[in-house]
Amino acid sequence: MKPRYDCLKCPGYCCSYGRIVVTERDIARLARYFDIPVEKARHRFAYRYRTKDVDEWILRHRKDHVFRSVCRFLDPETRRCTVYEARPAVCREYPDGIRCGYFEFLMFEREHQDDPDLVIDAR
Numbered sequence: 319m320k321p322r323y324d325c326l327k328c329p330g331y332c333c334s335y336g337r338i339v340v341t342e343r344d345i346a347r348l349a350r351y352f353d354i355p356v357e358k359a360r361h362r363f364a365y366r367y368r369t370k371d372v373d374e375w376i377l378r379h380r381k382d383h384v385f386r387s388v389c390r391f392l393d394p395e396t397r398r399c400t401v402y403e404a405r406p407a408v409c410r411e412y413p414d415g416i417r418c419g420y421f422e423f424l425m426f427e428r429e430h431q432d433d434p435d436l437v438i439d440a441r
């Protein structure tokens with residue numbers, strides 16, 4: 319079925335999520351993409367997030383002019399992924415259906431506020 323969202327009309331909200339998990343396969347794919355050793359890719363692109371319940375590697379962020387911060391791989395101007403072919407599995411899967419909640423919220427607010435360029439940091 320055809321997706322009911324259009325990423326080209328969105329500033330990359332999903333890329334602003336704070337805990338974008340990368341697997342070992344994701345790190346290896348990024349290492350190949352940049353032609354650097356896996357351990358270098360791991361620490362350059364991700365960091366270890368540990369609590370008493372969680373132990374995972376997540377993508378590093380950088381400051382952003384739209385959201386507070388976004389994944390380091392999001393182009394700040396085009397709002398597109400700069401490693402699209404090598405992006406992590408979770409990015410390939412999201413939003414895992416034909417609907418994206420943020421997109422629907424954004425479209426609703428743009429219509430109600432009569433502002434086609436409105437951007438909302440919904441976190």
Ligand code: SF4
Nearest residue numbers: 325328331332418421
């Ligand atoms: S939040 Fe939804 S519409 Fe926006 S880029 Fe991500 S998947 Fe696309």
Ligand code: SF4
Nearest residue numbers: 333389391392399409
């Ligand atoms: S790797 Fe690409 S798609 Fe995934 S969060 Fe970063 S910019 Fe977004």
